Amino acid sequence: MLQRLAANAPQGGGKHPIRALILVPTRELAAQVHESVRNYGKHMNLRPAMIFGGVGFNPQASELRRGVDIVVATPGRLLDHVQQRTIDLRSIEILVLDEADRMLDMGFIHDIRRIIALLPVKRQNLLFSATFSEDIRKLSGSILRDPATVEVARRNSPIELIAQSVYLVDRERKRELLAHLVKEGNWQQVLVFCKTKHGANRLAQQLEKDGIQADAIHGNKSQPARTKALKRFKDNALQVLVATDIAARGLDIEALPHVVNYDLPNVSEDYVHRIGRTGRAGASGEAISLVGPEDRPLLADIEKLINRKIEQKSVAGFEPTRGARSAPEVDDRPRRQPQARREQQPRRDQQPRAGESRRQPRPAVRPSTRNGERPQHARRSDQPARSGQPQRRQDGQHPARPQAVRSGARPQQRPATVTDARDPREQERQAQQREGQRLAQSERLEAAPAPQAAAPVKSGGIFGFLKRKAA
Secondary structure: OOOHHHHHHOOOOOOOOOOOOEEEOOHHHHHHHHHHHHHHHHOOOOOOOOOOOOOOOHHHHHHHOOOOEEEEEEEHHHHHHHOOOOOOOOOOOEEEOOOOHHHHHHHHHHHHHHHOOOOOOOOOOEEOOOOOOOHHHHHHHHHOOOOOOOOOOOOOOOOOOOEEEEEOOOOOHHHHHHHHHHHHOOOOOOOEEOOOHHHHHHHHHHHHHHHOOEEEEOOOOHHHHHHHHHHHHOOOOOOEEEOOOHHHOOOOOOOOOOOEEOOOOOOHHHHHHHOOOOOOOOOOOOEEEEHHHHHHHHHHHHHHHHOOOOOOOOOOOOOOOOOOOOOOOOOOOOOOOHHHHHHHOHHHHOOOOOOOOOOOOOOOOOOOOOOOOOOOOOOOOOEEOOOEEEEOOOOOOOOOOOOOOOOOOOOOOOOOOOOOOOOOOHHHHHHHHHHHHHHHHHHHHOOOOOOOOOOOOOOHHHHHHHHHOOO
């Protein structure tokens, strides 16, 4: 790219148009690519600039206004400059997508398509990736025209100079084993990968307590803190750097001897990228993975991807417990406390029906008030007491099912004593009562006088109307 741009570099000290755009997924990779462009193009009349988030916007805009030839950028901050009209992409001749598969994993595909729509149709496109998935194949088919594929190694395979090994250990003892390996082997530069940001912070703090100089780098840290930690690690001022996958792609650490997978990645291709931080530029390196019983499926997927078995080892005193489940990983992130009222909810058979009061129990039977007697209030034996514990009847029988309560009526309480309707004496008394009511109704009908015909009223008006109504 530098050779092609230098052949047609503008002469003089005027404003240079942007002729090359390099898109990268992370800020650390943007800074590294920018540094490489400056070093390789030191004696060329080419001006590079880097654009990424986490730092001030105005200094970047000022540099773009002065004129640059090559822009190294992350997609998000680049679109911010496009929206503010501080960058002009109409003169782009070369587009580079570095770590293209990582761009897809991080969800940059929509931003990339928006950026491509702003570029000239006639340009050169370059895609770089250590792994080549079907998503990359589809992306290359959509933005490239008759692309040529260049492979410098067997696809999805790690460098042969990297010695790979697996240490079997229970999950709760991984940190102890890592500290033991660092101290016993006198490791001075170790890059450790964790799955989560909180896990990286926690591991770095624990290693500091063990007397090992360690720091963490991940997306939640500010850009100055990330840059400082990475610089200390490259300068051998930091013994262990604990990182998430943000540091796995494209970082070039000179002669890095050790890479440790504290947590195996969920995506097998990330394993190739992680251990690729060591064994660079012809140097040898060592990649170690700490594997617990719960990590065996991930290890099998990795071995299937690289098409080889990884040597398994164990350290005396740290052997995994056979047949025992590993203790779950402690997560110190803040969690919402569960509500205790959920356990105090009454059962469905104790829920009040529509129209009933929640505080008042339902009646077992509907008491009769035909004799004008007021029913005595009594609590159902199957209702819970004030302590919240349900009580059972002494005779072991279930209470009678309550009858439906009419809408709007207040449910009545069950009387203290209920007469058994199957008693012969009770049946005889009820029959006599019904017979007496029938006879009394017949006598009232016979004693009632016959209705007389109303005399016609001839007067009209309101008074006549009232008389007719009275009649």
